[in-house]
Amino acid sequence: MELQAQVDKLLNSGIYFSIFWLAGIGSFISVRRALRARRMIIKSNRQLTGTGKIWWCFIVGGFGLLLWGGGLIAIIVSYLIQTASGPPR
Numbered sequence: 001m002e003l004q005a006q007v008d009k010l011l012n013s014g015i016y017f018s019i020f021w022l023a024g025i026g027s028f029i030s031v032r033r034a035l036r037a038r039r040m041i042i043k044s045n046r047q048l049t050g051t052g053k054i055w056w057c058f059i060v061g062g063f064g065l066l067l068w069g070g071g072l073i074a075i076i077v078s079y080l081i082q083t084a085s086g087p088p089r
Helices: 003-019 025-043 051-084
Strands: none
Touching: 003 025, 003 051, 025 051
């Protein structure tokens, strides 16, 4: 498969995963695929295209990761506050 087709396939699946969040895993996959495609484009001396799709994957996938990470931190903090206050009376 030619390199441009590989980059397109990576980015199209990255966009798909960024939209279908899959409990944070989709966002992670989206960002990873964007990083991989970006490396391929840079290695080709920018002869390959797809930077717009890369930005989409970074922005939407990154936003999903922030939401997931924020939710996880909120759950941990809530648990720590409840356990620090002692058992219920």
